[in-house]
Amino acid sequence: MIESGNLFAGITDTLAAEQITALLTTPNVRIERIVSRGHTSPPDFWYDQPQAEWVIVLAGSAAVAFEARRRRARSEVATTCTIPAHTKHRVVSTDAGEPTVWLAVHYR
Numbered sequence: 176m177i178e179s180g181n182l183f184a185g186i187t188d189t190l191a192a193e194q195i196t197a198l199l200t201t202p203n204v205r206i207e208r209i210v211s212r213g214h215t216s217p218p219d220f221w222y223d224q225p226q227a228e229w230v231i232v233l234a235g236s237a238a239v240a241f242e243a244r245r246r247r248a249r250s251e252v253a254t255t256c257t258i259p260a261h262t263k264h265r266v267v268s269t270d271a272g273e274p275t276v277w278l279a280v281h282y283r
Contacts, residue, residue: 182233186210186274205281211237213271221263226281228258235275238268 186194194210205226216222221242232250239256240247242263248256258264269275 182208182276182278186276190214203283207277207279207281209277209279211235211266211269211275211277212273214269215267216265221265223261223263224258224281225260226283227260229255229280229282230258231255231278233276233278235270235273237266237270237275237277240265240267 180198190210190212193214196208196210197205198208199206230250232252232254234252236252237250238247239250242265247267250256
């Protein structure tokens with residue numbers, strides 16, 4: 176079966192929480208569309224994922240902090256980032272004025 180869709184379809188003007196939509200899930204790969212509107216990780220929360228993640232910002236902007244580096248990485252449109260498994264990271268800001276749309280590929 177061939178499926179198609181638009182990654183920018185269904186984005187609303189307001190979101191109570193970050194919107195995560197699984198686009199493809201297999202035993203070794205999960206692809207998600209993530210929409211943020213000023214959302215951040217909770218205070219003192221760090222993602223510590225068992226799989227690696229490759230992410231690209233398709234719209235908007237964001238900043239991600241990495242615990243080991245003690246610095247932030249700013250992501251604008253078309254910026255990609257590869258996050259190895261068990262690399263502690265958190266979202267410290269996303270654009271509040273427009274949606275930040277991410278495409279995340281989690282893989283083993």
